[in-house]
Amino acid sequence: MRSGSNLERVLESGTFAVTAEIAPPKSTSTEGLRKKVQALKGCAEAFNLTDNQTAIVRLSSMASSVACLQEGAEPVMQMTCRDRNRIAMQSDLLGAASLGIRNVLCLSGDHQTFGNQKEARNVYDIDPVQQLMVFRQMRDQGQVWGGDTIEERPKVYLGAAANPFADPFEYRVARLAKKVKAGADFVQTQAIFDLDRFERFMTEVRARRLDEQVHILAGVVPLKSANAARYMKTKVSGMSVPDEVVVRMKSASDPKKEGIRICVETIDHLKNIPGVHGVHIMAIGWEEMVPTIAEQSGLLPRPCIP
Amino acid sequence: MIIAERKDLGLISKMLEGRSKVLVAGCRSCVAICHAGGEKEVAATAEALRLRAAAEGRHIDVTEMTLERQCEKEWVQEMGPHLQDREIVLSLACGVGAQVVQEMYPATLVVPGLNTSNMGAPEEQGIYLEKCAGCGDCVLHLTGGICPLARCSKSMLNGPCGGSQNGKCEVNPDTACAWDLIFHSLQRLGRLDLLEENIPPKNWLPSRSGGPRRIVRPPVVQGEEEKRSREGSP
Numbered sequence: 321m322r323s324g325s326n327l328e329r330v331l332e333s334g335t336f337a338v339t340a341e342i343a344p345p346k347s348t349s350t351e352g353l354r355k356k357v358q359a360l361k362g363c364a365e366a367f368n369l370t371d372n373q374t375a376i377v378r379l380s381s382m383a384s385s386v387a388c389l390q391e392g393a394e395p396v397m398q399m400t401c402r403d404r405n406r407i408a409m410q411s412d413l414l415g416a417a418s419l420g421i422r423n424v425l426c427l428s429g430d431h432q433t434f435g436n437q438k439e440a441r442n443v444y445d446i447d448p449v450q451q452l453m454v455f456r457q458m459r460d461q462g463q464v465w466g467g468d469t470i471e472e473r474p475k476v477y478l479g480a481a482a483n484p485f486a487d488p489f490e491y492r493v494a495r496l497a498k499k500v501k502a503g504a505d506f507v508q509t510q511a512i513f514d515l516d517r518f519e520r521f522m523t524e525v526r527a528r529r530l531d532e533q534v535h536i537l538a539g540v541v542p543l544k545s546a547n548a549a550r551y552m553k554t555k556v557s558g559m560s561v562p563d564e565v566v567v568r569m570k571s572a573s574d575p576k577k578e579g580i581r582i583c584v585e586t587i588d589h590l591k592n593i594p595g596v597h598g599v600h601i602m603a604i605g606w607e608e609m610v611p612t613i614a615e616q617s618g619l620l621p622r623p624c625i626p
Numbered sequence: 627m628i629i630a631e632r633k634d635l636g637l638i639s640k641m642l643e644g645r646s647k648v649l650v651a652g653c654r655s656c657v658a659i660c661h662a663g664g665e666k667e668v669a670a671t672a673e674a675l676r677l678r679a680a681a682e683g684r685h686i687d688v689t690e691m692t693l694e695r696q697c698e699k700e701w702v703q704e705m706g707p708h709l710q711d712r713e714i715v716l717s718l719a720c721g722v723g724a725q726v727v728q729e730m731y732p733a734t735l736v737v738p739g740l741n742t743s744n745m746g747a748p749e750e751q752g753i754y755l756e757k758c759a760g761c762g763d764c765v766l767h768l769t770g771g772i773c774p775l776a777r778c779s780k781s782m783l784n785g786p787c788g789g790s791q792n793g794k795c796e797v798n799p800d801t802a803c804a805w806d807l808i809f810h811s812l813q814r815l816g817r818l819d820l821l822e823e824n825i826p827p828k829n830w831l832p833s834r835s836g837g838p839r840r841i842v843r844p845p846v847v848q849g850e851e852e853k854r855s856r857e858g859s860p
């Protein structure tokens with residue numbers, strides 16, 4: 321075991337895994353976050369605590385991860401390349417491991433101009449592929465970048481993001497291969513609505529036998545309204561939402577129910593795609609629906625793997 | 627070349643406040659090509675300052691001159707005689723030129739009339755695009771002749787982020803995604819193999835991270851004697 325994390329144990333056992341996203345609060349109080357963790361605990365192997373997602377200042381992913389741990393659930397700490405140079409990243413990795421965090425997701429991060437700190441200077445000292453290289457060296461060689469020895473290695477399960485819907489499409493699997501080569505143990509994908517394109521992506525993933533080297537968790541987002549569907553289709557770059565999804569949401573008498581139904585159907589489909597080892601549920605601002613989605617998808621109860 | 631833009635006239639007036647004898651100094655190099663600080667822009671800026679002062683009932687005496695290059699001492703020497711009665715210089719050169727002028731004439735205040743933006747090239751008439759980040763360690767041989775450091779909004783070295791769509795960058799629909807360009811360039815060149823290799827963390831020492839950069843080219847550096855004989859002193 322690389323980290324001994326619950327997520328690693330479940331994935332390594334060959335069980336179809338579940339992760340879910342929880343947004344940290346814009347607050348110092350972790351009360352609401354803790355309530356969410358309590359409500360969602362048991363529905364997923366681990367919970368992603370986002371790192372100032374969409375470049376909006378929130379409670380840090382590390383502090384949120386600790387709160388999650390204290391509530392008895394396993395966190396996936398997210399860490400973007402936007403806000404930290406390699407010194408801060410390595411220091412934060414040691415810090416996270418010292419606090420008991422066992423999963424870390426490496427990301428480029430949403431550009432600062434999307435958030436509430438548009439005038440900020442970004443860092444991008446290293447990119448996510450390099451971040452994985454650095455973290456893997458720390459864990460497996462017990463060395464910080466440059467070679468200095470770490471007395472106690474950070475035992476972390478390393479994650480990366482993949483977006484099968486961004487362009488150039490022909491390069492997306494090669495890019496995933498680079499992340500795998502750099503050290504990704506698991507991958508969480510962008511939200512999947514366009515199953516055709518995702519199937520094509522997975523065919524190529526299998527052709528390269530990447531599914532044997534990395535655990536792919538397919539991302540899903542339950543839609544709350546037709547507007548949300550339209551917004552994702554037109555405003556979020558790197559997203560593909562087929563027209564039929566928008567139409568279904570628009571004509572639904574109960575759009576929220578329809579959104580959950582689409583999400584559950586998507587998960588059912590994803591379960592049958594060879595090489596998909598789990599799902600990652602991103603119920604943005606709607607986390608309370610995660611248990612329902614997991615339940616209706618037949619993903620409960622979650623296994624207990626020692 | 628260096629791309630710059632003129633500062634807002636209001637801001638310029640503020641920098642000149644309290645001074646009535648102004649030399650507006652342009653440069654015939656990069657900033658002339660990008661229509662920010664050449665002879666024409668010097669004339670236009672000087673005239674605008676005169677009109678503004680007249681409208682406000684102030685007296686201002688604005689003179690103009692445009693140097694071949696404001697970044698080289700040999701050319702900046704020509705400015706000496708024009709400075710005699712001047713209280714302030716408004717430099718319409720890039721930040722390099724403005725500094726060289728200040729260095730050579732420490733007794734006269736030099737203020738910047740331009741915002742120096744980047745190292746780029748004219749895309750078409752009146753449109754300029756940043757091309758080089760001056761990182762000190764060029765990677766163009768790995769990226770199909772397109773610089774990801776300067777042209778990718780996240781300076782990614784190992785491929786596109788998840789926001790690249792239809793050839794555009796997630797940050798701005800008017801900006802081409804550098805990695806989309808790189809991919810297609812390498813595809814045309816038959817070198818997609820380059821995109822399979824992981825590029826390790828960059829050494830930023832040759833960039834600004836090593837502090838201000840000083841490049842010494844020994845064969846061209848003049849000895850003390852040579853300097854003296856060139857200057858014609860004994």
Ligand code: SF4
Nearest residue numbers: 778787795796803804
């Ligand atoms: S969309 Fe392209 S240019 Fe923009 S940040 Fe991502 S990789 Fe860089």
